[in-house]
Amino acid sequence: QVQLVESGGGLVQAGGSLRLSCAASGRTFSTYGMGWFRQAPGKEREFVSTINRSGGYTDYADSVKGRFTISRDNAKNTLYLQMNSLKPEDTAVYYCAVGWGRQPGAYDYWGQGTQVTVSS
Numbered sequence: 001q002v003q004l005v006e007s008g009g010g011l012v013q014a015g016g017s018l019r020l021s022c023a024a025s026g027r028t029f030s031t032y033g034m035g036w037f038r039q040a041p042g043k044e045r046e047f048v049s050t051i052n053r054s055g056g057y058t059d060y061a062d063s064v065k066g067r068f069t070i071s072r073d074n075a076k077n078t079l080y081l082q083m084n085s086l087k088p089e090d091t092a093v094y095y096c097a098v099g100w101g102r103q104p105g106a107y108d109y110w111g112q113g114t115q116v117t118v119s120s
Contacts, residue, residue, distance in 0.1 A: 002026040002098050002109040009094060009114030016086050016118070022079040022096030022111055030054070030074040033100035035107060036081045038092035038116075047102040048094070049081065059102070064090075086118045
């Protein structure tokens with residue numbers, strides 16, 4: 001079992017930045033990959049980024065590549081998502097999850113989500 005708690009969401013103007021955090025507890029953090037997904041109202045949950053258990057390999061959706069950076073601190077059991085140059089279309093609830101890859105079905109545990117709102 002893994003428990004995940006996201007934080008760091010909020011309201012920001014277009015062009016601004018936010019850093020999301022995901023605190024994990026339960027299983028040893030360094031033994032599993034992690035990912036970020038997001039879901040906007042009326043839309044399906046979509047892949048944002050993923051990172052392997054060591055942090056040595058990452059993958060990003062084309063829509064966020066070059067603007068978002070995923071990272072992890074295995075000593076602090078925490079996953080991060082640094083979001084720069086935010087756009088109104090980035091507005092969504094952001095979820096962290098345990099797993100690897102681009103498909104939501106490949107993830108076992110999910111956090112409750114944190115709202116990110118980008119105003120134009």
